[in-house]
Amino acid sequence: MTQRYETVIGLEVHVQLTTNTKIFCGCSTEFGQTPNSQTCPVCLALPGALPVLNQKAVELAIRTGLATNCQIAPRSIFARKNYFYPDLPKGYQISQFELPVCEHGWLDIDLENGERKRIGITRAHMEEDAGKLIHGETVETSSNSLVDLNRACTPLLEIVSEPDMRSADEAIDYLKKLHQIVVYLGVCDGNLEEGSFRCDANISVRPWGQEELGTRAELKNINSFRFIKQAIEYEVERQIDLIEDGGKVIQETRLFDSNSGMTRSMRGKEDAHDYRYFPDPDLVPLVISPEWIEEVRATLPELPEAKRTRFVEELGLTTYDAGVLAADRELADYFDACVTLAKDAKGCANWIMGEVLRKLKETDTAIADTPVTPERLTDLLARIADDTISGKIAKTVFEKMWQNDQTVDQIIEKEGLKQVTDTEEIEGLINEVIAANPDQVAEYLGGKDKLIGFFVGKVMQASQGKANPGMVNQLLKTKLKG
Amino acid sequence: MTIYNLTLAELRTRLDSRELSAVEVTTAYLDRIAATNHEINSFITTCNETAMAEALAADQALAAGDIAPLTGLPIAVKDIFNTTGLPTTCASNILKNYIAPYDATAIARIKAQRAVIVGKLNMDEFAMGSSNENSAFGAVRNPWNFKHVPGGSSGGSAACIAARQAAAALGTDTGGSIRQPASHCGVVGLKPTYGRVSRYGVVAYASSLDQVGPLTRDVRDCALMLQAIAGYDPADSTSVDTPTPDYQASLTGDLKGLRIGLPQEYFIEGLDSDVRKAVAQATATYRELGAEIIEVTLPHTAYAVACYYLIATAEASSNLARYDGVRYGLRAGNAENLIDMYMQSRAAGFGTEVKRRIMLGTYALSSGYYDAYYLKAQKVRTLIRQDFLNAFEKVDTLLAPVAPTPAFALGEKVNDPMQMYLSDIYTIPANLAGTCAMSLPCGFSTEGLPIGLQLIGKPFDEVTMLRTAYAFEQATEWHKRKPEF
Numbered sequence: 001m002t003q004r005y006e007t008v009i010g011l012e013v014h015v016q017l018t019t020n021t022k023i024f025c026g027c028s029t030e031f032g033q034t035p036n037s038q039t040c041p042v043c044l045a046l047p048g049a050l051p052v053l054n055q056k057a058v059e060l061a062i063r064t065g066l067a068t069n070c071q072i073a074p075r076s077i078f079a080r081k082n083y084f085y086p087d088l089p090k091g092y093q094i095s096q097f098e099l100p101v102c103e104h105g106w107l108d109i110d111l112e113n114g115e116r117k118r119i120g121i122t123r124a125h126m127e128e129d130a131g132k133l134i135h136g137e138t139v140e141t142s143s144n145s146l147v148d149l150n151r152a153c154t155p156l157l158e159i160v161s162e163p164d165m166r167s168a169d170e171a172i173d174y175l176k177k178l179h180q181i182v183v184y185l186g187v188c189d190g191n192l193e194e195g196s197f198r199c200d201a202n203i204s205v206r207p208w209g210q211e212e213l214g215t216r217a218e219l220k221n222i223n224s225f226r227f228i229k230q231a232i233e234y235e236v237e238r239q240i241d242l243i244e245d246g247g248k249v250i251q252e253t254r255l256f257d258s259n260s261g262m263t264r265s266m267r268g269k270e271d272a273h274d275y276r277y278f279p280d281p282d283l284v285p286l287v288i289s290p291e292w293i294e295e296v297r298a299t300l301p302e303l304p305e306a307k308r309t310r311f312v313e314e315l316g317l318t319t320y321d322a323g324v325l326a327a328d329r330e331l332a333d334y335f336d337a338c339v340t341l342a343k344d345a346k347g348c349a350n351w352i353m354g355e356v357l358r359k360l361k362e363t364d365t366a367i368a369d370t371p372v373t374p375e376r377l378t379d380l381l382a383r384i385a386d387d388t389i390s391g392k393i394a395k396t397v398f399e400k401m402w403q404n405d406q407t408v409d410q411i412i413e414k415e416g417l418k419q420v421t422d423t424e425e426i427e428g429l430i431n432e433v434i435a436a437n438p439d440q441v442a443e444y445l446g447g448k449d450k451l452i453g454f455f456v457g458k459v460m461q462a463s464q465g466k467a468n469p470g471m472v473n474q475l476l477k478t479k480l481k482g
Numbered sequence: 483m484t485i486y487n488l489t490l491a492e493l494r495t496r497l498d499s500r501e502l503s504a505v506e507v508t509t510a511y512l513d514r515i516a517a518t519n520h521e522i523n524s525f526i527t528t529c530n531e532t533a534m535a536e537a538l539a540a541d542q543a544l545a546a547g548d549i550a551p552l553t554g555l556p557i558a559v560k561d562i563f564n565t566t567g568l569p570t571t572c573a574s575n576i577l578k579n580y581i582a583p584y585d586a587t588a589i590a591r592i593k594a595q596r597a598v599i600v601g602k603l604n605m606d607e608f609a610m611g612s613s614n615e616n617s618a619f620g621a622v623r624n625p626w627n628f629k630h631v632p633g634g635s636s637g638g639s640a641a642c643i644a645a646r647q648a649a650a651a652l653g654t655d656t657g658g659s660i661r662q663p664a665s666h667c668g669v670v671g672l673k674p675t676y677g678r679v680s681r682y683g684v685v686a687y688a689s690s691l692d693q694v695g696p697l698t699r700d701v702r703d704c705a706l707m708l709q710a711i712a713g714y715d716p717a718d719s720t721s722v723d724t725p726t727p728d729y730q731a732s733l734t735g736d737l738k739g740l741r742i743g744l745p746q747e748y749f750i751e752g753l754d755s756d757v758r759k760a761v762a763q764a765t766a767t768y769r770e771l772g773a774e775i776i777e778v779t780l781p782h783t784a785y786a787v788a789c790y791y792l793i794a795t796a797e798a799s800s801n802l803a804r805y806d807g808v809r810y811g812l813r814a815g816n817a818e819n820l821i822d823m824y825m826q827s828r829a830a831g832f833g834t835e836v837k838r839r840i841m842l843g844t845y846a847l848s849s850g851y852y853d854a855y856y857l858k859a860q861k862v863r864t865l866i867r868q869d870f871l872n873a874f875e876k877v878d879t880l881l882a883p884v885a886p887t888p889a890f891a892l893g894e895k896v897n898d899p900m901q902m903y904l905s906d907i908y909t910i911p912a913n914l915a916g917t918c919a920m921s922l923p924c925g926f927s928t929e930g931l932p933i934g935l936q937l938i939g940k941p942f943d944e945v946t947m948l949r950t951a952y953a954f955e956q957a958t959e960w961h962k963r964k965p966e967f
Contacts, residue, residue: 041683044809047570047686052716084806086820089804090803092803278856281797284720
């Protein structure tokens with residue numbers, strides 16, 4: 001039944017910008033502080049207080065706009081969105097309406113069938129966040145709601161897409177891509193749970209082939225990628241069922257309940273606010289010079305997509321490896337630092353994706369805090385390359401490196417892990433192994449070549465892993481045949 | 483010598499020579515307020531304790547030779563300015579018990595000079611009115627005739643200067659709220675160019691029009707006060723970062739080569755004959771003083787009042803949304819739910835005129851009406867501003883009446899808002915244009931009520947306007963008269 005309908009999705013993403021202070025006052029934006037401790041006359045909306053625009057927030061908006069291929073407006077206007085709610089102290093939200101700071105952008109997403117799809121970005125506008133209501137948490141306050149205005153006036157960038165997505169998967173691809181970019185840019189900490197990256201989804205369905213869009217429902221504030229997918233899928237089914245049963249989708253705002261996996265109506269079109277937008281007379285037009293835009297452009301980091309391409313085309317990684325390493329900016333920087341030091345991109349990639357990522361995960365450590373710096377890791381790779389240690393022993397050394405800050409050479413020395421390359425010493429071990437396993441020697445000589453692995457293992461074991469495996473292999477063959 | 487009859491400049495000399503102390507001056511004014519406020523009702527709050535403490539501090543500064551132009555001078559401020567630790571009511575029930583936790587920039591600036599704040603002045607609620615009858619603290623009476631209004635909304639500010647209850651006052655002017663009461667009370671009142679004085683900490687009525695300014699007994703004092711409060715403030719995005727000229731230095735009395743424009747649209751039917759006569763006489767005086775008088779036209783004047791009552795009310799409807807009973811101010815006690823709390827709090831907290839303007843403004847911004855009202859009004863505002871810029875290509879300053887009539891009687895217009903609104907017909911255009919304008923005494927009606935003369939200057943050219951005003955004041959005696967009571 002689903003196949004008879006086409007899903008149309010547009011997304012509005014609220015990105016909390018990583019400024020130290022709020023968008024219209026000097027209060028801290030730090031999360032999780034004592035309620036109302038981070039407030040002042042401006043964000044409390046005391047009589048007579050006036051907003052002053054945080055220039056850093058503008059810079060972050062420009063940054064995001066450029067990275068999402070938007071045009072940066074040379075002149076944009078802040079407007080008041082008027083409505084009453086206890087978490088909105090002024091009785092209006094300062095936002096942008098007719099002239100937003102960014103317009104006409106796009107992002108490309110990669111579809112499952114390998115094709116690329118361009119998702120349009122209608123606009124991105126700056127605005128302030130509201131405060132938070134806490135409803136009766138204790139017995140004394142069970143019939144009250146408390147207002148915490150710490151979050152009020154923190155800077156947001158609302159990024160509005162075109163209704164270009166056709167499935168929940170496309171929507172998630174777009175969101176993940178956008179998430180990755182804003183985190184890469186350092187404009188947002190990307191924390192979905194703390195609400196730093198919030199998504200509203202506009203969803204409608206229409207019979208295949210129909211030009212005209214169906215009536216849409218808006219899903220509010222869904223706080224994980226998984227829930228967004230669930231919510232969209234539920235909502236699409238709901239709308240199709242409704243139409244199939246002869247009903248009509250009505251324009252409304254719906255809330256997703258993550259417990260039941262369902263959406264439910266919050267308010268209909270008839271209850272929609274008339275926000276009475278008008279230009280905020282307390283703020284002057286935001287003028288952004290071409291010089292400012294270029295200044296910001298010059299500080300843009302290489303974005304994930306460009307990094308991936310470079311890793312594949314210039315460093316010869318597989319698409320998969322390049323994808324993993326480019327996904328996180330700090331991991332990619334770590335990798336780049338290693339490659340600069342060691343030249344061996346493949347070796348670096350293997351080690352980072354293997355041991356380094358495993359250990360980070362095991363110890364719940366951020367890549368920025370790893371004790372094995374790119375310098376130390378590449379020192380280790382150099383000792384494998386010059387045959388001082390084997391790849392296997394290197395893993396033991398890596399473990400030790402994680403625990404203390406000794407150099408690779410110090411660890412090898414202290415632990416006696418240096419590879420045995422002395423022919424006589426290895427021959428001695430081989431002789432012992434041959435003497436101890438006469439049956440296997442006979443079988444080998446009888447044509448069972450595979451048993452060479454058995455002998456190599458025994459010799460390596462006898463050397464406590466330190467014998468050079470290549471030499472062991474070669475000397476064994478000579479001895480056994482001799 | 484009666485201390486409270488001295489001007490700011492005269493007090494300055496006597497404080498500097500130690501002939502008087504700030505404590506003596508402050509005591510004289512506090513006594514004067516105590517003896518007269520029951521008749522005028524110009525003060526909502528008198529702050530005897532803090533005033534005496536400030537006077538003592540001023541005397542110490544004077545003794546130490548640490549003297550600023552306003553050190554030790556008694557100043558009263560409209561109750562629209564936030565003043566740390568003092569009630570800031572805006573003459574509204576909704577803020578009746580509100581104590582400001584911070585100082586407005588204008589207040590901080592006069593405090594930095596160690597001026598003495600003697601009290602907070604009555605006004606029309608949220609600066610909405612032209613008669614000072616819209617106050618939760620009762621009407622203010624005109625010191626020249628208690629049966630008449632002092633004008634508004636800075637009625638308390640103008641009346642207190644006329645009644646010698648403070649040496650200078652601060653007011654705000656959104657559509658004439660400094661100039662019209664100054665005219666009605668026979669004092670000097672100046673509305674600076676929009677952006678000249680910070681609005682930070684001034685309770686907002688209509689943000690794009692509100693401007694802070696002084697009310698004083700003469701032009702010199704006015705220049706002194708403007709000097710103290712003018713200048714860029716990073717806390718107000720609409721304040722303009724331009725140097726503040728030396729206003730005292732502009733008081734030369736020299737009018738050589740000055741071109742004064744008479745906007746013909748300001749001398750129309752409905753202009754009271756006494757006012758017409760006084761303004762004509764003032765024009766003649768200027769001619770005698772050597773100024774060239776030129777007729778000019780401001781063709782869109784007729785639309786100014788309509789334009790103002792759309793823009794000002796639209797902004798007000800939004801500015802006053804914060805008085806919701808949630809964080810401060812009046813909260814209805816027996817509300818059943820959130821919406822009920824909003825409605826009851828605002829119903830009980832706001833007066834009739836404030837409600838009227840909130841409704842007008844909400845309507846003007848509503849979906850479906852925005853283009854026809856708010857947007858159209860903004861376009862008209864641009865035309866009005868252009869009228870002024872065109873006129874200022876031909877003249878240096880404009881001369882006009884302040885109000886169509888002298889102070890009207892208490893109660894005369896309370897039931898006729900349109901008539902009330904029209905009393906601002908000559909003052910509103912300067913707010914819409916954002917330029918500077920002032921009122922200074924130029925005569926009396928046959929009834930003995932003061933009449934003011936309006937000068938409108940080029941944007942940010944308060945210097946020329948003050949020079950023009952000072953020359954007239956030097957040539958006339960009107961400013962020396964004071965009400966007998």
